[in-house]
Amino acid sequence: MTQIIGLTGGTGAGKSSVAGALRDLGAYVVNADSVYHALLAENRAMGLEIAAAFPAAAHNGEINRPSLSRIVFSDGNALERLNGITHPYVLAAVREEIAAGGREAPVLVIEAIYLIESGLGRLCGVTAAVTAPYGKRLARIMARDGLGEEAARLRIKSQQPDEFYRSNCDMVIENNGDENDLRAKTGKILEALL
Secondary structure, rough: EEEEEEOOOOOOOOOHHHHHHHHOOOOOOEEEEHHOOOHHHHOHHHHHHHHHHHHHHHEEOOOOOHHHHHHHOHHHHHHHHHHHHHHHHHHHHHHHHHHHHHHHOEEEEEEOHHHHHHHHHHHHEEEEEOOOOOHHHHHHHHHHHHHHHHHHHHHHOOOOOOHHHHHOOEEEEEOOHHHHHHHHHHHHHHHHHH
């Protein structure tokens, strides 16, 4: 039977690095952010709902992702509204992906910023959060996304604090060292789970 691990944490904490290490160790990884982006490009019903809620981010029926990001990361209510629209679609798509092939792997990882809030965590046997010092997260987001410091700070501010993850997850991976340290911590956690 497949062990499903939910992996969460704020942007820039290192979730993708942990997911990559788990993939290298044989896990099947479902990235909820990638699922969301695919739905945004392909799911007309979700796109229409977003366009109706955020007309300033829509043009000729297409969602302009940078415009939508500017809107939702500067207004917590707007982000909550967007998540209310998208979470059911992402949850359904992740379930489909698990059913289509992910259940064949001994370990399946669902990587999602909103793992707990979206309901994806309920699909998991165990949940793990990745946390990192604020300064490291800020630097990663700026480098990865090409954002200025203020925009990166808004992204962090729009998400849950580390305490939320500590309170709602079964375990926490502290990403406070280098890449080798993070991979070693990830391997130990996988060994403990199996």
